[in-house]
Amino acid sequence: MSQPSEKKAPAVRKIFPPAVNEETAKFWKAAEDGKLLYGFCLACNEPHYYPRTFCPFCFSDKVEWREANGKGKVYSYSVMHRSPTGPYTIAYVELQEGPRILTNLVDCDFDKIAIDAPVSLVWKSSDGGAPVPFFTLG
Amino acid sequence: MSIKGKAYVMGAFEHPTREAPDKSTPQLHAECARGALADAGLSKDDIDGYFCAGDAPGFGAMSMADYMGLKNLRHMDSTETGGSSYILHVGHAAEAIAAGKCSVALITLAGKPRTGSGGPRGGGFAAAPEAAFEMPYGGTTHNQYAMCATRHMHEYGTTSEQLAWIKVAASHHAQWNPHAFLKDVVTVEDVINSPMIATPLHRLDCCVVTDGGGALIVTSPEVAKQLKRPKVKVIGAAEAPKGTYGGKVDLTFSGAAWSGPKAFAEAGITPKDIKYASIYDSFTITVLMQLEDLGFCAKGAGGKFVADGNLISGVGKLPFNTDGGGLCNNHPTNRGGITKVIEAVRQLRGEAHPKVQVANCDLAIAHGTGGSLGTRHGAATLIMERE
Numbered sequence: 341m342s343q344p345s346e347k348k349a350p351a352v353r354k355i356f357p358p359a360v361n362e363e364t365a366k367f368w369k370a371a372e373d374g375k376l377l378y379g380f381c382l383a384c385n386e387p388h389y390y391p392r393t394f395c396p397f398c399f400s401d402k403v404e405w406r407e408a409n410g411k412g413k414v415y416s417y418s419v420m421h422r423s424p425t426g427p428y429t430i431a432y433v434e435l436q437e438g439p440r441i442l443t444n445l446v447d448c449d450f451d452k453i454a455i456d457a458p459v460s461l462v463w464k465s466s467d468g469g470a471p472v473p474f475f476t477l478g
Numbered sequence: 479m480s481i482k483g484k485a486y487v488m489g490a491f492e493h494p495t496r497e498a499p500d501k502s503t504p505q506l507h508a509e510c511a512r513g514a515l516a517d518a519g520l521s522k523d524d525i526d527g528y529f530c531a532g533d534a535p536g537f538g539a540m541s542m543a544d545y546m547g548l549k550n551l552r553h554m555d556s557t558e559t560g561g562s563s564y565i566l567h568v569g570h571a572a573e574a575i576a577a578g579k580c581s582v583a584l585i586t587l588a589g590k591p592r593t594g595s596g597g598p599r600g601g602g603f604a605a606a607p608e609a610a611f612e613m614p615y616g617g618t619t620h621n622q623y624a625m626c627a628t629r630h631m632h633e634y635g636t637t638s639e640q641l642a643w644i645k646v647a648a649s650h651h652a653q654w655n656p657h658a659f660l661k662d663v664v665t666v667e668d669v670i671n672s673p674m675i676a677t678p679l680h681r682l683d684c685c686v687v688t689d690g691g692g693a694l695i696v697t698s699p700e701v702a703k704q705l706k707r708p709k710v711k712v713i714g715a716a717e718a719p720k721g722t723y724g725g726k727v728d729l730t731f732s733g734a735a736w737s738g739p740k741a742f743a744e745a746g747i748t749p750k751d752i753k754y755a756s757i758y759d760s761f762t763i764t765v766l767m768q769l770e771d772l773g774f775c776a777k778g779a780g781g782k783f784v785a786d787g788n789l790i791s792g793v794g795k796l797p798f799n800t801d802g803g804g805l806c807n808n809h810p811t812n813r814g815g816i817t818k819v820i821e822a823v824r825q826l827r828g829e830a831h832p833k834v835q836v837a838n839c840d841l842a843i844a845h846g847t848g849g850s851l852g853t854r855h856g857a858a859t860l861i862m863e864r865e
Contacts, residue, residue, distance in 0.1 A: 421675060
């Protein structure tokens with residue numbers, strides 16, 4: 341716990357711990373092992389994210405977990421300047437497997453971010469919860 | 479069955495406050511309800527339908543109905559689509575009236591994000607299925623809408639200057655509104671030079687944060703006939719959700735692309751017929767994308783459409799948000815839907831400020847996006863006609 345007298349903002353934005361539930365426990369367990377999973381429907385052959393136990397396209401329950409290769413490209417992004425812990429970048433990254441997923445771009449020069457820039461997966465600790473998938477340029 | 483011509487907006491009230499440190503949120507709801515009833519020339523016990531959304535404190539419609547003493551209710555609806563809820567509620571009220579379920583519907587919105595604590599966001603969001611996959615990333619309305627702007631600029635060449643024109647137009651209107659939170663006329667340069675909030679959106683690309691609220695009274699044709707106020711007829715209404723679709727995210731359009739055509743078809747008119755447009759303006763990019771999606775210009779041409787004062791009453795082709803909108807006038811409890819309907823009603827009645835009143839304003843649209851353009855939102859379109 342920080343001292344009440346400390347007025348300065350924390351240097352690093354705390355990553356809100358993901359709320360794990362029965363449906364997504366396997367995803368967050370895999371995250372502990374550095375594996376990014378997505379849902380894949382064996383009935384209609386569509387990948388989806390965020391992952392569910394059914395397919396949001398055809399509503400089949402023949403869905404399996406698959407591991408993403410961790411490569412993708414920037415679909416869109418915004419550098420947030422209204423932040424007490426300094427700027428951070430929210431983004432949608434298009435995985436090579438197809439789904440566009442909400443994430444942050446980290447550990448890179450925000451001025452070099454551009455749409456379609458290649459990115460790769462990095463994991464960051466959350467504040468007391470499972471690790472969270474982020475991406476960085478390159 | 480169509481709702482065209484089956485209901486009338488006969489009462490509209492925008493609370494004059496923008497900072498209400500000494501009032502409670504339920505109190506603001508009640509004051510708005512009293513204002514709308516007085517405007518319509520009706521009394522509390524005439525109300526037999528009540529509509530509210532997530533800003534209404536307590537147990538859906540029950541707490542507010544009990545608090546206000548609405549003892550003759552036979553129809554209730556607390557559909558929540560964020561800031562667009564109240565536009566959607568007019569359509570739902572028209573449906574209920576057309577089906578004989580009520581004849582005098584009250585819709586209220588109120589809250590105090592400026593001086594009070596918290597907004598309508600309840601604990602339910604933490605249990606949402608998307609929460610674990612979104613909350614760690616620091617998403618806010620600012621940076622989520624900003625991602626739409628980034629992508630729009632990439633695909634269509636939209637510029638910050640073009641977006642700025644939307645704020646400029648709103649400010650030209652707000653200067654005539656004594657209640658507007660921001661009354662100063664601003665320039666494109668003022669917008670571009672204001673501090674960056676979430677790239678590419680500047681502070682002046684964002685709406686205001688205000689306390690306050692509003693209320694509407696929607697009635698059956700039989701009730702409307704007995705009232706002394708100008709008659710504003712509901713002729714088209716539609717709604718649509720839009721989301722992230724299992725990862726098939728497309729940030730270049732809003733749910734207006736679905737709700738707009740349905741509402742126009744029901745009304746039997748086209749965007750060219752519209753004399754005045756209330757367009758939800760949480761951010762400048764919100765306006766630009768909705769105008770495209772509603773069909774006021776081609777997809778991707780929104781930047782050119784809004785530039786050079788085209789949205790300024792008396793100057794451009796499509797007068798919009800003549801009260802100053804959420805960008806300058808009022809965005810009570812971070813929800814701008816009800817004020818969109820209220821200013822459209824003023825325009826159709828001929829009761830807007832003379833400096834911004836549209837001549838012969840017989841057809842108006844009110845459209846809103848509630849929630850987040852960058853993740854999931856509820857779109858609602860309402861088309862009204864002066865009778």
